[in-house]
Amino acid sequence: MNKGTMDTNDTRQQRRGGMKRLAGLPGSRTAAAAFVLTVALGAGGPAAYAWWNQQGTAAITVTAGKPTASAVTPPATPDPTPSPTVPGPTTPAPTPTTPPVTTPAAPAAPTVLSCARNPGTGSNGGRDTTISWSAPGAPAGTSTIVDVILMSKNGQAVSGTLSYAVPGASGTVALAALPGVETYLADAQGKNTKFAVAVRNAWLSTSIAAPVVLGGPVTVAGTPSTALTRDGFQYKENGDWFNCPNGTH
CATH class of the missing domain: 2.60.40 (Immunoglobulin-like)
Known part of the structure; x- marks a missing residue:
């Protein structure tokens, strides 16, 4: 087997190994289908591989881990509106007591x-x-x-x-x-x-x-x-x- 044939076989084996690794990645089936469709439509060549790489990268980025929920800032609790102060009942001032008028007693009568x-x-x-x-x-x-x-x-x-x-x-x-x-x-x-x-x-x-x-x-x-x-x-x-x-x- 000549050197050209060996290079071709090594290249194929590398491609097959690469395809196996891609197939094991999440979303690889979807990307492969898209790649086939692109080739069938005539895009082919480097453009098709680049599109495959983007799809694979996108799939990896999206599914690589659980999405982290955005931190939600709870709405600020407004300060309670103070209840209006209701004045208590006003105690009326005591009515001044008028001292009773003392009428002098009848004095002793003359004798x-x-x-x-x-x-x-x-x-x-x-x-x-x-x-x-x-x-x-x-x-x-x-x-x-x-x-x-x-x-x-x-x-x-x-x-x-x-x-x-x-x-x-x-x-x-x-x-x-x-x-x-x-x-x-x-x-x-x-x-x-x-x-x-x-x-x-x-x-x-x-x-x-x-x-x-x-x-x-x-x-x-x-x-x-x-x-x-x-x-x-x-x-x-x-x-x-x-x-x-x-x-x-």
Whole structure:
């Protein structure tokens, strides 16, 4: 066998070995079929082998191992929307408590009322006739209410009361010192006027330093005590005098 024949045989054996190795590769049957089809259609030659090599390479690349799944990035979890803060019930401010108004208790009632006539000078005197009263146990700060109560004028029954606030729970005051008392007692014909006097203790809305007519800015606060009353007093305008009740001269 000559050298040319040996070379041809070696070449064939190499091709056969190569074909066997290709046949063992995955996808080789598909590539072989494509190669045959290419040769049959006339492509042949180096182009057909190149196409075979591409198909084999492609098959090897695709099937050489398991495909690796692409890394999937999980969607970002949005931060939870904070729930709106619902204000709790508003506790109302406590209503201020108005302290109760304490009405002063009724002070101790006077237990003594007396009259003293002082004729002094003049035809009949009696300008300095006084009344005195006492209220043992009366609290400090109470005053006295003196009521001058009309009974009759010139023998005719009349009625009316003029009240005065006098400082102190006990004391003495001249009847002529009570503001406006003579105008209140006077009779148009100058005849005698009979009247009564009552004394009671009370709290006043305004402090006083001298006898004043009760009313206006000076009023009674709370409940006054019960009154101690004496009648039989007389006033005579012409004689300009005050007379005490009988038996108390």
